[in-house]
Amino acid sequence: MNPPRLLVLITVLSLSLVACKKHGEAPAEGAAPVVPASKPAAKPAPKSEGTKAAPMAAPEPLDLVKINTKIREHVEAFGKPPATLQELVDKKFLPSLPQAPPGRTLHYDAYKMRVELQ
Numbered sequence: 001m002n003p004p005r006l007l008v009l010i011t012v013l014s015l016s017l018v019a020c021k022k023h024g025e026a027p028a029e030g031a032a033p034v035v036p037a038s039k040p041a042a043k044p045a046p047k048s049e050g051t052k053a054a055p056m057a058a059p060e061p062l063d064l065v066k067i068n069t070k071i072r073e074h075v076e077a078f079g080k081p082p083a084t085l086q087e088l089v090d091k092k093f094l095p096s097l098p099q100a101p102p103g104r105t106l107h108y109d110a111y112k113m114r115v116e117l118q
Contacts, residue, residue, distance in 0.1 A: 062099065062100065062101065062117075063098075064115055064116070064117065067085075067088075067094065067098055068113075068114045068115055070088055070094055071113050071114065071115070072113065073093060074087075074088060074093055075113060081110045081113045082110070083110060084108065085097055085098070085106070098115075100117060101117075104118065105118050106118075
């Protein structure tokens with residue numbers, strides 16, 4: 001082999017080894033990892049000028065103390081506990097029937113005159 005050819009061959013091999021070694025190394029500490037590019041995120045659809053989205057009111061949190069207080073107020077007003085929670089709504093003690101959190105149920109005990117989560 002010719003010395004210049006040998007020198008070129010050694011140089012190419014050493015550069016390729018160095019390039020492979022750099023590619024397999026972990027990123028330096030504090031450096032962000034390189035993530036392959038994916039599809040660009042879709043832009044949200046523009047809002048039409050004629051319609052405005054009404055702000056959604058957050059549902060009122062379940063307040064057992066308030067409900068139990070309203071049951072006692074019903075007893076003071078009528079001399080007996082309501083037969084159901086709907087009766088509290090019908091007689092305007094509550095604005096609407098309370099909703100239990102997902103996976104739970106409301107239990108109204110007219111004898112104990114209280115509501116509990118189960």
